Amino acid sequence: MATVPLLLAGCDGPLSTLSPSGPVAQDIAWLWWAMLAGATLLALMVFVLVALSFGRPREVPEARWILGLGVWFSLGVLTLTLIAALWVGERILPHGTALEVHAHARQWSWSFTQPGADGPSETQGVLHIPAGQPVDVLITSSDVIHSFWVPQLGGKMDAIPGRVNRLRIEAARPGTYEGLCAEFCGLEHAAMRFEVIAHDPADWPPRAPEARP
Template sequence: MCVAPVLAGCEGALSSLDPAGPAAQSIAGVWWVMMAGSLVILALMMGLILFPFWKRHQPREVPETLWLWGGGLGFPLVVLAALLAWGLPSGQSMLAGRETPVYTVEAEAYQWGWNFRYPGEDGVTPEVLHIPAGEPVDVAITSLDVIHAFWVPRLAGKVDAIPGTTNTLRILAPEPGIYEGMCAEFCGLEHATMRFRVVAHASDEYESALDAALAGQEQP
């Protein structure tokens, strides 16, 4: 059962727990680790609560400093440090690297839609981003008005689109297909309808598909 489908997604085209790209897989891995860790901590806390009832005929005094330094400071530091060490590589996987430049497209957000531009090409493709499958693509994201957010749950995490600033997100679609995206930052009355698609084409078909889309001949 899905408790918060809008925030995390449990199934379907906007599922962050059904990853396709490597960045999304890394993020989903962090989610599962956090889920497992929270269950372990919950079991530990429940054990501490029940322990006095099992040993009610054998009272034992526990120093206050143990609860203060161990439970109040030491335990959270260990848990948070471990989570930070696990989570940082996941965030790093979404950033553009410093290696040989990869194919870069531009995502331009506005109330309430998206335009996508391509290197060396005139025109834009509204609401649909075309990319080659199996290749890393850097998406240079900006906004024309207010703050929006570019989010394709099955490919990567969300990155804000900020007026006057360009943030770059790296995505990779391993196979040809359609990946649903949306604005993940409340931006006004029509925020909920601010959706887009990422269409990944086979490498040998990408150029012709992009040319057709830019010429307004894209197939539904």
């Protein structure tokens, strides 16, 4: 029990998928909880069976334990979990039109191109987006495989040399959100961080976005 607070402490913070700040990230967090519930049910079933195995031998109806719990209960839990995963996966795909921005990865930094008050603006280490609006990030790489991830705004997507991958993110409210490369890409991988600044729609597009040092 003493370890529970320490484990729960990892469920919060700017890089936690369980602290969503947008609808896409909210769906992903919901799926995480659904998978946890399914895993808990299966684990409880195993614990109960282990507990019942102690003591003197008893008559056990095979249909109840092998088919009822071993097959149908497990199959039901796994089926519901699969349906939840497919439903969330469909919801977070980029459907319809959205604002497009560009994210380009290289060892070991990110550059972004987004609309500005005076035309397209390129920044280093900082991506500017409007709050309350879906944004499609077009992700590329110039050297090795990287991965674009802003846990509070959406899922992650690989940046692959020679390809353009599309990822939808959305911030429900203005603020600054932390992002990182989620694919090991070399010695400085751990320092390959960036920020996403979501602006109030009244202040969009921003003027002269500042690059992260």
